[in-house]
Amino acid sequence: MAKAFSPKIVSANDLMSGYTIYLGDAGWTSDIADAEIAHDQATADTLLAAAERQPEIAVGPYLVDVTGHLGSDPAPTKYREVIRVSGPTVGALNKLPEAAEQRAA
Amino acid sequence: MYRYDEFDESMVRARVAEFRGQVQRRVDGSLTEDEFKPLRLMNGLYLQLHAYMLRVAIPYGALSSDQMRQLAMIAERYDRGYGHLTTRQNIQYNWPKLPEVPDILDDLADVQMHAIQTSGNCIRNVTSDPFAGVAADELEDPRPTAELIRQWSTFHPEFSFLPRKFKIAITGSPNDRAAVYFHDIGLRMVAGPDDDAGYEVIVGGGQGRTPMIGKVVRDFLPREELLGYLEAIMRVYNLYGRRDNKYKARIKILVHELGLEAFKDEVEAEYSRKPDADNALAEAELQRIETYFAPKDYETRPDRSEIFEVARHNDPAFAAWADQNLFSHKVEGYAAATITIKRVGGEPGDVTADDMRTLADLADRFSFGEMRVSHEQNIVFSDVRKDDLYDLWKALAKAELGDANKGLITDIIACPGLDYCALATARSIPIAQKISTAFADPIRQRDIGPLSIKISGCINACGHHHVGHIGILGLDKAGEEFYQITLGGDATETAALGERAGPGFSSDEVAGAIERVVDHYLDVRDGEDETFLETCRRLGPDAFKEALYAAH
Ligand code: SF4
Numbered sequence: 292m293a294k295a296f297s298p299k300i301v302s303a304n305d306l307m308s309g310y311t312i313y314l315g316d317a318g319w320t321s322d323i324a325d326a327e328i329a330h331d332q333a334t335a336d337t338l339l340a341a342a343e344r345q346p347e348i349a350v351g352p353y354l355v356d357v358t359g360h361l362g363s364d365p366a367p368t369k370y371r372e373v374i375r376v377s378g379p380t381v382g383a384l385n386k387l388p389e390a391a392e393q394r395a396a
Numbered sequence: 397m398y399r400y401d402e403f404d405e406s407m408v409r410a411r412v413a414e415f416r417g418q419v420q421r422r423v424d425g426s427l428t429e430d431e432f433k434p435l436r437l438m439n440g441l442y443l444q445l446h447a448y449m450l451r452v453a454i455p456y457g458a459l460s461s462d463q464m465r466q467l468a469m470i471a472e473r474y475d476r477g478y479g480h481l482t483t484r485q486n487i488q489y490n491w492p493k494l495p496e497v498p499d500i501l502d503d504l505a506d507v508q509m510h511a512i513q514t515s516g517n518c519i520r521n522v523t524s525d526p527f528a529g530v531a532a533d534e535l536e537d538p539r540p541t542a543e544l545i546r547q548w549s550t551f552h553p554e555f556s557f558l559p560r561k562f563k564i565a566i567t568g569s570p571n572d573r574a575a576v577y578f579h580d581i582g583l584r585m586v587a588g589p590d591d592d593a594g595y596e597v598i599v600g601g602g603q604g605r606t607p608m609i610g611k612v613v614r615d616f617l618p619r620e621e622l623l624g625y626l627e628a629i630m631r632v633y634n635l636y637g638r639r640d641n642k643y644k645a646r647i648k649i650l651v652h653e654l655g656l657e658a659f660k661d662e663v664e665a666e667y668s669r670k671p672d673a674d675n676a677l678a679e680a681e682l683q684r685i686e687t688y689f690a691p692k693d694y695e696t697r698p699d700r701s702e703i704f705e706v707a708r709h710n711d712p713a714f715a716a717w718a719d720q721n722l723f724s725h726k727v728e729g730y731a732a733a734t735i736t737i738k739r740v741g742g743e744p745g746d747v748t749a750d751d752m753r754t755l756a757d758l759a760d761r762f763s764f765g766e767m768r769v770s771h772e773q774n775i776v777f778s779d780v781r782k783d784d785l786y787d788l789w790k791a792l793a794k795a796e797l798g799d800a801n802k803g804l805i806t807d808i809i810a811c812p813g814l815d816y817c818a819l820a821t822a823r824s825i826p827i828a829q830k831i832s833t834a835f836a837d838p839i840r841q842r843d844i845g846p847l848s849i850k851i852s853g854c855i856n857a858c859g860h861h862h863v864g865h866i867g868i869l870g871l872d873k874a875g876e877e878f879y880q881i882t883l884g885g886d887a888t889e890t891a892a893l894g895e896r897a898g899p900g901f902s903s904d905e906v907a908g909a910i911e912r913v914v915d916h917y918l919d920v921r922d923g924e925d926e927t928f929l930e931t932c933r934r935l936g937p938d939a940f941k942e943a944l945y946a947a948h
Contacts, residue, residue, distance in 0.1 A: 304447075306422075306423070308447065308448075308493050309492075309493070310447060350429050350443060374445065374823075378446055381823075382746065385476060
């Protein structure tokens with residue numbers, strides 16, 4: 292039996308800030324909730340190819356495995372990607388409101 | 397301290413201008429990322445998990461107070477108000493933005509600093525003893541040699557595309573505080589047969605996935621022959637070092653695969669051809685450099701300071717700091733002080749802009765306006781009058797920088813790990829925080845005595861876990877962080893690699909496991925003077941296994 296397809300989204304780093312970004316249906320976003328979820332390999336490939344055509348925005352796009360239940364935000368399955376969503380888990384200075392704002396910008 | 401001449405200055409400025417153009421061309425689309433990446437790496441600019449990271453070179457860790465103030469300014473203007481001191485005596489910024497990096501590099505150039513060769517397959521920043529030039533146990537000051545190597549290796553056209561990165565460390569003291577056995581090349585300054593100055597040359601040490609202790613290729617190399625001989629080693633490596641497999645590309649693998657004797661023969665054969673070595677020129681340059689490291693304007697003072705002794709007697713907190721954090725100076729009446737950047741529950745090596753300015757101001761007041769970054773991610777004030785130590789400590793304590801934990805269990809080395817690093821398999825900093833919190837009690841720390849914990853977030857071993865008395869390596873096991881513990885590592889002249897204790901632990905279990913190991917040590921040590929490492933050597937790491945896995 293073929294292995295069940297694990298839903299995927301496209302992530303990269305923003306060229307200017309280096310911040311984590313995701314490909315959404317309305318372009319790149321810093322909010323994973325707006326990322327477009329591919330539920331099959333063909334869609335995943337199409338999304339990745341679209342991302343790769345935008346090197347002026349996105350550096351190093353790649354596919355990220357997520358849990359993608361209908362109606363809920365995509366949540367990465369790998370710990371590395373969880374940290375990319377939340378930012379560093381340490382460093383008081385990383386958590387200043389100003390820094391959070393910058394992240395969202 | 398070494399000061400740039402006009403040539404150094406114009407080279408660095410030209411490089412900034414060049415990089416500004418490269419950034420511009422990346423942004424306007426004329427350079428692809430594949431073309432741009434090697435260019436930014438050559439200027440110390442990495443792309444990490446959440447942002448760019450700029451690694452700034454601090455040659456052999458030496459910083460002036462003005463440089464430190466500029467680093468503080470950069471942290472505030474371009475970053476999030478802090479920097480991270482690394483295990484290679486450098487500083488990293490975690491949040492610079494690409495279009496601003498050329499401005500940062502210009503600001504660095506204003507204080508004779510740069511980020512050149514802090515990445516890439518070239519000769520990296522030369523590291524040394526943080527007490528270089530002042531240590532009472534020193535044979536000779538290693539800094540002029542370190543500076544000579546820095547100048548020789550900077551932009552060296554032949555060694556800009558080596559099979560892999562290349563790290564050189566040098567110590568002038570028989571007590572190795574520069575981990576020379578764990579570098580691609582380690583140099584120990586030694587006296588020759590006629591008491592002439594020179595080096596013992598050690599090659600092929602390193603950590604990473606294949607840790608190795610360096611091997612001596614020359615017992616004694618006269619000092620004027622250094623650059624010619626280094627060139628011969630580099631040529632043999634450049635020619636035979638493997639370029640087909642990144643994991644086998646370091647010189648340690650070459651030395652290992654070729655065998656020490658065959659490697660030595662290759663080097664000596666290359667050296668006998670005397671590649672461009674002009675010993676007279678190198679010697680003249682070394683002498684020129686030495687003038688920058690002339691002894692400070694020390695006052696003639698008695699070695700015993702009444703002010704110090706009285707303060708030590710009256711203030712137990714100061715006494716604890718003085719016992720733990722001071723180091724013997726070669727000049728009477730002076731001491732070197734380590735300021736640990738290891739607040740309990742904090743991030744090892746992270747310095748805020750406020751910390752940086754405090755350190756700069758205090759260095760001006762108490763240590764000739766200079767300081768050093770140590771590979772233990774601390775700051776050293778190398779030249780403090782003993783009469784001033786109490787005032788210095790009070791000012792440090794006020795800024796929460798006066799912890800008496802140098803070399804103790806909370807003086808933990810940790811790499812950035814999965815909180816920042818794109819190569820990481822697990823986090824390191826939170827593990828350091830949990831352990832330092834568990835051992836926060838200063839009396840307990842002192843009772844345990846010298847114990848170094850070193851933590852890496854992946855097999856690359858930037859946190860030097862192989863040589864920690866207790867080493868912790870973070871790995872990924874089926875998507876979860878998990879940590880392997882090694883025991884008995886030693887980075888000094890009695891170099892040893894830690895031995896793996898057994899199965900790993902989850903992130904919640906690590907601190908408890910370390911507590912069990914330490915409690916066991918306290919039970920079985922042969923008197924209070926036997927250090928953890930000595931007990932570990934006497935009984936063997938296996939003796940700790942039962943304790944380690946007791947409640948597991
Ligand atoms: S040891 Fe690994 S995780 Fe830590 S800084 Fe080095 S590469 Fe990154």
